[in-house]
Amino acid sequence: MSDRHPLFKPLVFVGGIVFGLGLGFSHMARPEVVLNFLQFDDLGLPFVMFGAAIVSGIAFAVMPRLLDRAPLTGDPYERRLKPFDRNVLIGGAVFGVGWGISGICPGAAYASLGTGNITILWALAGMFLGAYAQGYWRSRRQRRDTAATGAD
Numbered sequence: 001m002s003d004r005h006p007l008f009k010p011l012v013f014v015g016g017i018v019f020g021l022g023l024g025f026s027h028m029a030r031p032e033v034v035l036n037f038l039q040f041d042d043l044g045l046p047f048v049m050f051g052a053a054i055v056s057g058i059a060f061a062v063m064p065r066l067l068d069r070a071p072l073t074g075d076p077y078e079r080r081l082k083p084f085d086r087n088v089l090i091g092g093a094v095f096g097v098g099w100g101i102s103g104i105c106p107g108a109a110y111a112s113l114g115t116g117n118i119t120i121l122w123a124l125a126g127m128f129l130g131a132y133a134q135g136y137w138r139s140r141r142q143r144r145d146t147a148a149t150g151a152d
Helices: 010-027 031-040 044-066 085-103 106-114 118-148
Strands: none
Touching: 010 106, 031 044, 031 085, 085 118, 106 118
């Protein structure tokens, strides 16, 4: 997009570095830590997640009161709610199963790769393949639905 502030991409890059450092320092980029959490052996993960949620929540509450628009994009601050539907439930369940099998979520997978965990490439390949398959399935379904309604 040409209407974005010139510092938008560098700031996103810096945000990614901070996110990766946070995951690395908290050991959340290690699949065994995530699997220990899922087996209720190590409850450090919820503290990291809640800490991040608190900081984000404060920022989302304070920023719209300080500025009427996002400084780098110029977009107005607004809530964008996604409806809670069948797709959210199915996607969440599938995501949870994948998280439990691999021991890693997408953001942490990249950070895990950065810590030298080369075997995480298998999980990343699976994530890309799963996302591609879902996108392919959804586009075929939309074409079919469009063809069916257009024939009426």
